[in-house]
Amino acid sequence: MTAALRFDPIRLPPECETLRKEVRAFLAEEVARGTFDPHSPQGQDSDVPGFSKRVGERGWIGMTWPKKYGGHERSFLERYVVTEEMRVANAPTRRFFVADRQSGPVLLKYAPEHIKMDILPRICRGEVCFSIGMSEPNSGSDLFAAKTKATKTDGGFLINGTKIWTSSAQVANYMLAIFRTSPSTKENRRHGLTQFLVDMKIPGIKVNPIGQLTGKAEFNEVVFTDAFVPDDHALGEIDGAWKQATSELAYERSGPERFLETYYVLTELVRALGNEPDTRGAEGVGRLVAQLHTMRRMSVSVAGMLHAGKEPVVEASIVKDIGTIWEQQLPQRVRDLAAFVEPDASNHEILDTVLPYAMKVAPKLTIQGGTTEVLRGIIARGLGLR
Template sequence: MFLNLSFDPVRLPPECDELRKEVRSFLAQEVSNGTWDPSDRSTVRKIDRDFARRVGRHGWIGITWPTEYGGGGKTFLERYVLQEEMIVAQAPATSFSTADRQSGPILLKYANEAIKREIIPKIVSGDVSFCIGMSEPNSGSDLFAASARAKRVEGGYVVRGTKIWTSYAHECQYMIGLFRTADATETDRRHGLSQFLVDLSLPGISVNPIVDLSDKHSFNEVVFDDVFLPEDRLIGIENEAWKQATSELAYERAGPDRFLETVFVLFALVEVLGSSPAAREAEGIGRLVAQLHTLRRMSVSVSGMLANGAEPTLQGSIVKNLGTIWEQELPEKARELAAFVDRSTATYQKFEHALRDATLIAPKLTIQGGATEILRGIIARALGLR
């Protein structure tokens, strides 16, 4: 039963070490220049188009994409290193992360040549941002239940419906939207879904803010009121987008962003406990680091599979499930380990600030990119358990 599940052992090659040094040096210089403050999470999560363009000039957006479209032609393992360094440095990569991680690869694989020539170079240069149009108010993570509809008309489609939890849609130029173009059949709930490239400046599109627990605005509700999409905006084959969307989720779910989003808490914990922690604290840090290392090895393995042309949807779902639970639980575990620390110091205040930030964003971690319950259903089905 478990023969279908494997994580290939993968070691990062020497070129990854060279790239890591280059990226780390670049990011250190950006921090020195005041581009962002790693201790201030509000600067980390902002859209910074100028930073994106500087990253683009280094060839680090679309680093794995074909050079004929402006991509870097590098491996997924090199991309892993780049992404890991960006996250650990708390770099403001929001403006290009979604396009680099999943939207660009989907366009390269399924879009027509005109779209590729038009859009991919703009992503690579850091000039445009993408959001994801999958979840809906009444369906959540059950994408089969999507009801926002794209009705075929002369020359294209008219879209009506709502998407929700569309991160940074208010600052993005494009969305890859999943819309229903036909009814599902009795034997196939997956039938009837199609993907489209959506220009968010089109008439009839409204972007409404959803403010989260940290009083920040990154989520949105996007409403489509009879929005016309030209026929050439269809991505792939009409009514058969579920396979494409599944492929997209393999890119989305397995990267280091699925277990490193609150890692700044671990760094702050190590600092506040000092160089000679008590046995209880030392053991706790050891466990956290061992768990983190395991998640990292699994994620690197998925990158290796992607580099070999595979679509490790099962493995990606496992990484996302385990990783987001780990990063969600990290603040509370860190608070317990620091229970006996002197709270009057500036170091402890810095630690408390990190805890507050991580605690407020923690609830979304096991929802975004696929809720835990949905992921466990995917894993169980893939293992023949349901």
């Protein structure tokens, strides 16, 4: 059956603009105290526990969650504004972002009460970092080809196998991972996968950093050797995690972080071109800003649908596909448009500093959160084309 594809025409309400001013003032204070440099895109991948705790104190982690678990019962649209401002400012959100965006909502739905009462308030306080264990060697973003096994034993499961491209595993307290608990079937290759909450400090887990062109190691290989996970850390339906995973990915793939990761080069291009850009520069910036505005409208729409309790999996996949290709290509487009700017112009210095970093970051963008090929398969299936 073909899914109805739609992007509801959502507009941010007035309270979001009030919140935006509060977030900007907070970030300005953090910059003034030396927490991070907004002109340094490397900062957004840093683990800064103090900053995370101060964000938690402001009530900006777990914003949409029940107050019972430390949340604030605010809207997805308000959360959208906080995410947008944090990303544009290159704020160091690594410690709390994945937990806030997708891991917490999964725990809210599927974790036992005692786990929710323990972990969710700590996430809201900015104390806990999560990673996501989905991709594996030789299967990439094809989730249903996962081979890492969770074998039933007394009181829990023994995990053996490898996850790869696992962002933040080197600093994570927990991982939400998909493991194989039964073989798939001819009728349903999605069968046999179960989602688990994994304490990253248990014996039998080794994290191997994967170096990137930037000199950082944001991604990791995570090897499990008889790592024991207790029964109450199995989340949701045994052998039926694919249903949960597709819902989770609607949270992961639709936010402004999916098209703003290299946004800083666009702002510096505008600064470098100055108040009176030539026709080529003005036309180029106009196209980029129009594309950015379109993606932002789509992303806000998905946030509104999430707030309404919908699961816009296909729409989120479209945002991620279009957004990451755009942000991946943006550094080269900016480089072309800046080619004729006078090299001694004073407003060109920051662009010259951040553009090489963006060029090096770009290759990873269509890997994280699902490869373009897998996303297009999801979109095609949702539209009844396969």
